[in-house]
Amino acid sequence: MPVEFIGFIGSQHSSEIHPPSGPVLDIDYVEASARAHDEGGFDRALIAFHSTGPESQHLAAYAASITSRLGFMIAHRPGFTAPTVAARQLATLDQLTGGRIAVHIITGGSDDEMAKDGDRTTKDVRYARTDEYLDIVRREWTSAAPFDYDGRFYQVKGGFGAIKPFQSPHLPIYFGGSSDEAIPVAGKHADIYALWGETQAQVRDTIARVRVAAARHGRTVRFSLSLRPVIAETEEAAWARADDIVERTKAVRAKAGLKVADHTPPNAGSQRLLQAAAQGTRLDKRLWTGVAAVTGASGNSTGLVGTPEQVAEALLDYWDLGVSTFLIRGFDPLEDAIAYGRDLIPLVRELVARREAEPVRAAG
Numbered sequence: 001m002p003v004e005f006i007g008f009i010g011s012q013h014s015s016e017i018h019p020p021s022g023p024v025l026d027i028d029y030v031e032a033s034a035r036a037h038d039e040g041g042f043d044r045a046l047i048a049f050h051s052t053g054p055e056s057q058h059l060a061a062y063a064a065s066i067t068s069r070l071g072f073m074i075a076h077r078p079g080f081t082a083p084t085v086a087a088r089q090l091a092t093l094d095q096l097t098g099g100r101i102a103v104h105i106i107t108g109g110s111d112d113e114m115a116k117d118g119d120r121t122t123k124d125v126r127y128a129r130t131d132e133y134l135d136i137v138r139r140e141w142t143s144a145a146p147f148d149y150d151g152r153f154y155q156v157k158g159g160f161g162a163i164k165p166f167q168s169p170h171l172p173i174y175f176g177g178s179s180d181e182a183i184p185v186a187g188k189h190a191d192i193y194a195l196w197g198e199t200q201a202q203v204r205d206t207i208a209r210v211r212v213a214a215a216r217h218g219r220t221v222r223f224s225l226s227l228r229p230v231i232a233e234t235e236e237a238a239w240a241r242a243d244d245i246v247e248r249t250k251a252v253r254a255k256a257g258l259k260v261a262d263h264t265p266p267n268a269g270s271q272r273l274l275q276a277a278a279q280g281t282r283l284d285k286r287l288w289t290g291v292a293a294v295t296g297a298s299g300n301s302t303g304l305v306g307t308p309e310q311v312a313e314a315l316l317d318y319w320d321l322g323v324s325t326f327l328i329r330g331f332d333p334l335e336d337a338i339a340y341g342r343d344l345i346p347l348v349r350e351l352v353a354r355r356e357a358e359p360v361r362a363a364g
Contacts, residue, residue, distance in 0.1 A: 001319070001322075001324050001352075001356070002324065002352070003319060003324060003325070003326070003348060003349060003352045004043045004044070004224075004324060004325040004326070005041070005042050005043050005044075005325070005326055005327075005328060005340075005345050005348075006042065006043060006044045006045060006046055006073055006224070006325060006326070006327040006328070007037040007040075007042040007044070007045040007046070007327075007328065007329060007337050007340070008045060008046045008048070008327070008329035008333065008337075009030060009033045009034055009037065009045045009046070009047055009059070009063055010029075010030075010033065010048070010333060011024060011025050011026065011029075011030060011053060011054045011059060012024060012025070012026040012029055013026065013029050013333065013334070014333075015330075015331050015332070015333055016245070016248075016249045016252065016291055016295060016301070016331060017245055017248040017249055017252060017331050017332075018252075018331075018332070018333075019252055019255070019256070024053070024054065025054045025059075027062075029334070030059065030062065030063060031063075031066055032334060033045075033333065033334055033337065034063040034066055034067050034070065035066065035067065036334060036337045036338050036341070037067075037070050037337055037341070038067040038068060038069060038070040039341065040337060040338060040340065040341020040342065040345065041341050041345045041346065041349075042070060042337075042340075042341065042345070043070075043071055044070065044071035044072055044073045044102060045063070045070060045071075045072055045073065046072075046073045046075065046104065046327060046329075047059045047060045047063070047072055047073070047074050047075060048075050049075035049076060049077050049106060051113050051114070051116035051117050052116060056074050056075050056076065057074055057076075057089060057090070057093060060072040060074045060093065060101065061093060061096070061097075064093075064096075064097045064100055064101075069100075070100065071100040071101070071102060072097075072100060072101055072102065073102045073103075073104045073174055073327075074090070074093075074101060074102070074103050074104060075104045075106050076090075076103050076104065076105060076106070077106055077107070077108055077117075078105060078107060078126075078129060078130045078133040078134070079108075079119055079121070079126065079129055079130075079133065080117055080119070082154075083132075083133045083134075083136035083137045083140070083154060084136060084137075084140050084156060084159050084161070086133075086137060087136070087137040087140035087141055087161055088140065088161050088163055090103055090137075090165070090171060091140075091141060091161060091163045091164055091165045091170075091171075092163050094165040094166045094167060094171045095163065095165070095166045097166075098166060099165075099166035099167045099171075101165075101167075101171050102171055102172040102173070102174060102192075103171060103172070103173055103174065104174040104175070104176065104194065105130065105134065105173060105174065105175045105176070105189070105190075106176050106177075107123075107126045107127055107130045107176075107177055107182065107185075108123075108126055110267060111123075114126070123179065123181055124181050127177070127179075127181040127182055127185050128152065128153070128181075129152075129153045130185055131185045131188065131189070132149075132151040132152065132153050132154050133153075133154070134173070134185075134188075134189040135149065135151070136149050136154055136156060136159065138170065138189075139159065140159060140160070140161040141161060141164060141165055141169070141170040141171075142164075142169050142170060143159075143160060143161070145160070146158040146159060146160040147159050147160065172191045172192060173189060173190055173191045173192070174190065174191070174192045174193075174194050174224065175189060175190035175192070175193055175194065176193075176194045176269070177268070177269070178195070178206065178267075178268040178269045178272055179267070179268035180268075182268070183209050183210060183213050184213050186210055186213060186214075186221070187210055187211075187212070187213025187214040187215075187216060187217060187219065187221070188213070188214075188216075188217050188219070190210070190214075190221050191221065191222065192221065192222045192223065192224050192325060193206075193210045193221050193222070193223050193224065194223075194224040194225075194226065194325075194327070195223065195224065195225050195226065195269075195323075196225075196226050196269050196270075196272070196273055196297075196299075196300055196301075196302065197225060197226055197227040197228070197273075197287065197300065197302035197303065197304075198225075198272055198273065198276055198302070199276050199279075199283050199284055199287060200284050200287075200317060200318070200321060202272060202275075202276060203225065203318060203321055203323065204321055207223055207321060207322050207323075210223070222324050222325065223322055223323045223324060223325070224323065224324075224325035224326070224327055225318050225323045225325070225326055225327070226300040226326075226327040226328075226329075227300070227302060227303055227304055227315075227326065227327070227328055228291070228300065228301065228302065228303035228304075228328070228329060228330060228331060229303055229304050229305075229311050229328050229330065229336075229340065229344060230242045230245065230288065230303050230304070230305045230306075230330075230331070231305075231306065231307065231308050231311055231339060231340075231343060231344060232307065233307065234307060235305075235306050235307055235310060238305045238306050238307065238310075239305055239306075241305075242288055242290060242303070242305045243290070245290070245291060245331050246290040246291060246294060249291050249294050249295065250294055253294070253295070269297075270296065270297035270298065270299075271297075273289070273292045273297035273301065273302055274292065274293070274296070274297045276289055276292070276302065277289035277292045277293040277297065277302075281293065282305075284314070284317070285310075285313070285314045285317065286304050286305050286306050286310060286311065286314050287302060287303075287304060287314070288302060288303045288304065288305045289302050291303070291331075300327070300329070308343040308344045308347055309347060311344060312344060312347040312348045312351055313351070315348050316348065316351050316352065316355065319352060319355070320355075326348070328340055328344070
């Protein structure tokens, strides 16, 4: 099973320890980040979607124009664009980039976030809508003739995409969502199911749930895990850096008038991270929940801490569970992306190659 690495390209310099600086769309920063990922051996970079931020497809198009090989994982929220239109937009971009586009379907776990774009549907309705949305997107990408679709949310008459994706049969569909409403939709549609950085036991459980849901449709799914590696030359230095990140996160939040998390987040993924954090800040070999506990697990907020060799070995433990893709981004986003490309990614690829070669050697 090959291993894939996904990074993160933001529209400006910011993280939990860095208040946003510069223009909301800092073109120089986007360019520097895109080039760092392209040159650092990442397979893709995530372009996030926010209800108040720059448009993800446009950011990906610009980043693709200044890189040569890097792929892009474009976060996309169903419901705000007609599925036939979205399918043609993504297919066009896939053609223009020579097959470097993937889409990350994020249905939306927060009612408040959705309301910013005028959507007041509930979570169960949103996932039912996403199911239909992806039915139509796939048809638009793959149908050789016009098609009709008569659903609860969408009705299409004579739909047809003259522009097909560069990739066959279509560009990859990543899917996020851990709720009971999300898993059946993931099983039906996801090519790669994306988890946040949970404990090995939690990851094992989620993989089993998604595989059962996919099997009902005669499908198999690959798995991605999102983590925030904190690496240094020694284990002691790495943990010291992790502790410093927690304190700096608290300081940034205090200055912004944000409290240390004292509420239950609405989305199941964050709730699962907080369940892990309740067990302690250091779990399994080197899973670290310090920032998740402070922020209420707002997004991808758990990490692995240690030397590059130690973190690579910890990633391999997840690979053994069935995870083939790692989305890694740092708290110093640009600097960490460079360090990952130099110090971490080659190590993991080497370990995976060794592991895959073991049965061959044993057979010989």
